Amino acid sequence: MTPAPQSDPRESEANRDIMRVMDGIGPGYLLLLGLCVASVTAAGATWIYQVYEGLGIAGYTHPIFWGVYIVTFVFWVGIAHAGTLISAILFLFRAKWRNSINRGAEAMTVFAVLTAAQFLGIHVGRMWKAYFILPYPNQRGLWVNFRSPLEWDTFAISTYATISIVFFFIGLIPDIAILRDRSKGFKKLLYTALALGWQGTANQWKSHSRSVLHLSGLATPLVLSVHSVVSWDFAMSIVPGWHATIFAPYFVAGAIFSGFAMVLTVMIPVRRIYGLEKYINDYHFENMTRFLLLTSWIVGYSYGIEYFISWYSGVESEQTAFWLRAFGPYWFSTWTMISCNVIFSQIFWFKRFRTHIPTIFVVSTLVNIGMWFERYVIIITSLGREYDPAVWGLYTPTWAELTIFAGSFGFFGMLFLLFMKLFPVIAISEVKELEIHAKAHGTGGAH
Amino acid sequence: MPSLVGIYETPGPVADCAKKLRGRGFTDLEIYAPAAFPELDDALDEKPSRVRIYTLIGGLLGVVTGYAMTIWMSYDWPVVIGGKPFASIPTYTIIGFELTILFGGLATLLGLLVVGKLPYGSFGKADAAYDARFSAEDFGLVVTCRDRDVGEVDAMLRAHGSKEVNVVEG
Numbered sequence: 001m002t003p004a005p006q007s008d009p010r011e012s013e014a015n016r017d018i019m020r021v022m023d024g025i026g027p028g029y030l031l032l033l034g035l036c037v038a039s040v041t042a043a044g045a046t047w048i049y050q051v052y053e054g055l056g057i058a059g060y061t062h063p064i065f066w067g068v069y070i071v072t073f074v075f076w077v078g079i080a081h082a083g084t085l086i087s088a089i090l091f092l093f094r095a096k097w098r099n100s101i102n103r104g105a106e107a108m109t110v111f112a113v114l115t116a117a118q119f120l121g122i123h124v125g126r127m128w129k130a131y132f133i134l135p136y137p138n139q140r141g142l143w144v145n146f147r148s149p150l151e152w153d154t155f156a157i158s159t160y161a162t163i164s165i166v167f168f169f170i171g172l173i174p175d176i177a178i179l180r181d182r183s184k185g186f187k188k189l190l191y192t193a194l195a196l197g198w199q200g201t202a203n204q205w206k207s208h209s210r211s212v213l214h215l216s217g218l219a220t221p222l223v224l225s226v227h228s229v230v231s232w233d234f235a236m237s238i239v240p241g242w243h244a245t246i247f248a249p250y251f252v253a254g255a256i257f258s259g260f261a262m263v264l265t266v267m268i269p270v271r272r273i274y275g276l277e278k279y280i281n282d283y284h285f286e287n288m289t290r291f292l293l294l295t296s297w298i299v300g301y302s303y304g305i306e307y308f309i310s311w312y313s314g315v316e317s318e319q320t321a322f323w324l325r326a327f328g329p330y331w332f333s334t335w336t337m338i339s340c341n342v343i344f345s346q347i348f349w350f351k352r353f354r355t356h357i358p359t360i361f362v363v364s365t366l367v368n369i370g371m372w373f374e375r376y377v378i379i380i381t382s383l384g385r386e387y388d389p390a391v392w393g394l395y396t397p398t399w400a401e402l403t404i405f406a407g408s409f410g411f412f413g414m415l416f417l418l419f420m421k422l423f424p425v426i427a428i429s430e431v432k433e434l435e436i437h438a439k440a441h442g443t444g445g446a447h
Numbered sequence: 448m449p450s451l452v453g454i455y456e457t458p459g460p461v462a463d464c465a466k467k468l469r470g471r472g473f474t475d476l477e478i479y480a481p482a483a484f485p486e487l488d489d490a491l492d493e494k495p496s497r498v499r500i501y502t503l504i505g506g507l508l509g510v511v512t513g514y515a516m517t518i519w520m521s522y523d524w525p526v527v528i529g530g531k532p533f534a535s536i537p538t539y540t541i542i543g544f545e546l547t548i549l550f551g552g553l554a555t556l557l558g559l560l561v562v563g564k565l566p567y568g569s570f571g572k573a574d575a576a577y578d579a580r581f582s583a584e585d586f587g588l589v590v591t592c593r594d595r596d597v598g599e600v601d602a603m604l605r606a607h608g609s610k611e612v613n614v615v616e617g
Contacts, residue, residue, distance in 0.1 A: 012481070012584035135520060143520035147528055147538045155545040163552040170559060174482070174582075181579035188571075196560075197567030199577050202478035202491045207563035209483045210496040214555045218502070222548045229541065432584060433482035440457040 014279075014431050015178055018424045021274040025421065028273075036414035043407020046400050047122060055125045057400045064383045064395040069123035071375045072405050075258070076116035076412070077157065077230055078251075078371060080164070081223055082259025083109025087167060088219035091212070097287050099434060100279045103175075103427040104270070105263045106168045111415040112262075113161045115408050120157075122404060149232040156229040163222060167215050170208070173198050174429040227255040234378065240321035241382030244309065250302035254371060257295035257341070260288055261367035266416065268361045270425060279426050282355040289354040292345055292367065299374075300342035321385050329394060330381045333373045340370020448475075448591050450615045452576045453604030455586040458484040464588055464607035465490040473600065475591035477574070479581035498558035505554020506547045513543030576615045589615075 050057050059067055083105040090098040121127035133154045135144050144151055177198040180191035198204060231251035234242040244250075264285075271280045310318040325334045344366050353359045384393050397405075419425070455461045458480065465476055469491075480487055517539040525533045559565065568574070576589040588609070590600045597614070604612050 010579045010583055015583055135516065137523070140524075142524050142526070145528055146517045146521065146542055147531060147535050152538075152541045152545075155542050155549075159545045159549040159552075162549060166552050166556050170556065173565075178582040181582045192571045196565040197573070198565065199567065199573055200480050200482075200581055202480065202487050204563045204565070204567075205480055205483045206488045206492075206496050207498050207559050209485075209488065210498040210562075211555050211559040214498065214502040215552055218506070218548045218551050218555070221544075225541075225544060225548075429482040433484065436457060436482060436484075436584065440459055 010181075012432065014428050014435060015182070017276070017278065018426045018428050018431070019179070019182070021270070021276070021425050022421050022423075029417065029421075033414065033417050036410040036417065039407045039410030040414060043404045043410065046403045046407070050122075050125070050400055050404075051127070057398060059396050059398040059401060061393050061395055063386060063391050063393050064380060066123075066379050066383060067395060068376075068397045068401040068405055069119050071372065071379055072408055073116050073119035073123065074230060074375045074379075075372045076112045076119070076408065078227065078255035078258045078375075079262045079368075080109045080112035080116065080160070080259065081227060081252070081255035082263050083107070083112075084160075084164060084167070084219050084223040085256055085259065086263070087171070088216040088223065091216045092220060095287075096434060097284055099430040100284055100426055101263060101267060101288070102430070103171065103423075104267050104425050105259075106164070106171060107416060107419050107423075107425075108259075108262060108266065108412075109164045110161075110168050111412050111419070113157070113164055114415070115412050117157060117161060118411075119408070149229065149236045152229045153233055156226045160222060160226045163215070163219055167212075167219060170211055170215065171427060172423060174200060174208070175424050175427060178428055179424070224252055227251040234382075239382050239386060240315075240317040241306075241310075241325070241378065241385075244306060246302055246305055246309075250299070250306075253295050253298035253302065254341075254374060257292065257299055258368060258371035260291050260295065261364040261371070264288060264292075264360055264364035265368060268357060268364075270420070272357075274425075276426065279431060285357070285360055286351075286354045289348045289360060292364070293348040296342060296345040296367075303338065303342065317387050321382060324385050325377060325381045328381065328385070330377065330384075333376045334381070337370050337373040337377050340366040341374060344370075448593060449597060450576050450589050450591040451597065451600050451604060452578075452613045452615055453588040453590075453607075453609035454580070454611045454613070455588065455607075455609055456584070458486050458586060460607040460609075461586045461588050462486045462490040464604060464609075467607075468590060468600070468603060471599075471603075473590055473592055473596075477576065477587075477589040479577060479587035479589070481582060481584055481586070497562050498555060501554045501558025501561070502551050505557075506551035508554070509547040509550030510543050512550065513546035514539055516546075517542050 058069070083102075086098045086105040087102045090102075121130050124130065132138075133144065133151065135146075137143055146152075172194075173196060176191050177195040177200065180188060180195045183191055228248035228251065231247035235244055235247035237243060267280060271277060307322055310322040313319075324330075344363050347353045347359060347363060380395050384395060386392070453461075453464070461478060461480075465478060468476060476491055478487055478490060514536075518534045521533045521535075527533070531538075574589075576587065578585075578587065581587050588604065590604070592600050601612050
């Protein structure tokens, strides 16, 4: 018999390269994790203070009772859209370039939804009464109002959180089995339990592929519905600047735009630090930046249409609201939004910049900033400038809101950092699928 | 009865060999693979996976639950809101839609567990023929046969390009 080509047949290159990310904990990692934990602690302490003192410590002021908490909620729900887009929609389109980035993006989806969900509780103040939104009869036997977009939102967000976690876990099972076969001690126990006895038998893979396919089919309309429903929280009202039919597609495009930007912002340093250049290369960046360019145009188009319709409608309150967005007291947020989301991303028309990592990193970070400001513009400027100028108001975020806002990044970062050390940040079995296919073709199919 | 484990590097030969073995009347076969390959899906069993039944039933149950819950609750204590009918079907469609996805997705997970027979084995115990190399890059084709067939099976496994054949006593 000819000897096996590898020194140890129990190991493969993909296993080694990707599992290396999980090895060892350096000072840089600890510092970053420490920063995240510190900001989460600060946010937690602020929240406890807010519970004690009341929502007065947030910047709510008549008539603006949706502030940074809701802005940040919408922001994180938006970030959560890239994962499902990459894992479900690109899966159905057989876009093989998703294989290197889907795991990281799915993890971000789950963590972003978990981050977002907390803001609903923080925003309502009395978090322990959050169950009021669930369909149960109150003391008088009255049920919740299913005609309310806030009720739709409850169903959309909780479904999205559940399905993202299921999707994420199903994708992880084969990779956990890889870890189980290669770990010792406590980790072995943990992975053995989580791998559910996965051995990669023909029947297991067949059921697995089917499940992923069906979940993709279910998650594709879901991902489009979630941000549509979030947008209806606004569009179903009659507030000038909110009451627009374009809101659903506009929000969905924005969510995908910001989600992709976040995947780039996070994966670029991970790839660099852990030497994953072989798995995430120019090909992936080129595709992702094209997506950014496309969605930036959809978002830019929506901005344009919003302004056009407010002028064309002849409705004075709409016209005033939009005029004040651009030239009123919140002009700064509007122009930040337009520059970050529409202008800077145009650099990706040039191939050179679509693969130039520092440019991608800077632009994707700017997009994240711009998309946060987009929600700020939509929510704050519209509420502050409703029909009657006598009840116009100005809102400034307070230290409490900003601390909790910063804490949300800490929470997201903390979960992602822990995830990186516990599970493979790239889906190993999916990468192998491509590699083994290439090998089979290279040797003429071996039969 | 002994089990022969043929080790392969690509999925194509595994599928071919499994089909030939089945044609020769060997039915106790198992395949281990490091990733999902469509060619292996039908190698041991041509029938479509039953996971789809679970997804379908879950989805249908979801849509029925969504409409039934909202409509029943609206009539349990009827309140006119915004001049709309008690059963405001267009808005309840959103709840119906979300529950279709929710129930369908959870039923798919259940389908994976039931059809894929997970969790498998007692805690930490794998099949005797399972090897860590199957979660690296190798494929395994396991044939359990009578002692007198060992020679024939071994020859077939090797004829399809198996790089080594091991015997596991089961």
